[in-house]
Amino acid sequence: MTERPHLDEEALAELKEVMEDEFNILIETYLQDSQDRIAALQHALVAGDTESFAKSAHSFKGSSVNIGAPQLGAFCLDAETAGRDGRLEDASIALEQIVVEFQNVRVLFQQLLNS
Numbered sequence: 332m333t334e335r336p337h338l339d340e341e342a343l344a345e346l347k348e349v350m351e352d353e354f355n356i357l358i359e360t361y362l363q364d365s366q367d368r369i370a371a372l373q374h375a376l377v378a379g380d381t382e383s384f385a386k387s388a389h390s391f392k393g394s395s396v397n398i399g400a401p402q403l404g405a406f407c408l409d410a411e412t413a414g415r416d417g418r419l420e421d422a423s424i425a426l427e428q429i430v431v432e433f434q435n436v437r438v439l440f441q442q443l444l445n446s
Contacts, residue, residue, distance in 0.1 A: 335402040337435045342399035358440050361398045372426050385414030403432045
């Protein structure tokens with residue numbers, strides 16, 4: 332798999348230009364929503380609900396790509412595919428990657444908000 336940046340600086344610059352004063356609120360909302368999405372993925376995985384897992388991963392993928400977190404979006408795509416195909420072990424691995432990458436993204440976004 333191709334390594335992507337944690338954050339897409341160009342996408343973030345465009346979002347900041349469009350959102351203006353609401354940019355920080357957008358980032359804060361994304362960070363909170365992402366924690367909820369990870370919890371939903373974990374719950375679906377524990378329950379063995381591959382359909383819900385795939386749907387949650389798909390939704391998280393979209394929000395991550397739109398906010399400028401391409402590597403997180405790529406891991407969500409892996410999770411979505413594994414869930415859709417009923418591959419729980421691969422889904423579990425993808426979820427671990429999502430959790431680690433989200434920690435990276437969260438730190439970078441918090442630094443951005445504090446700058």
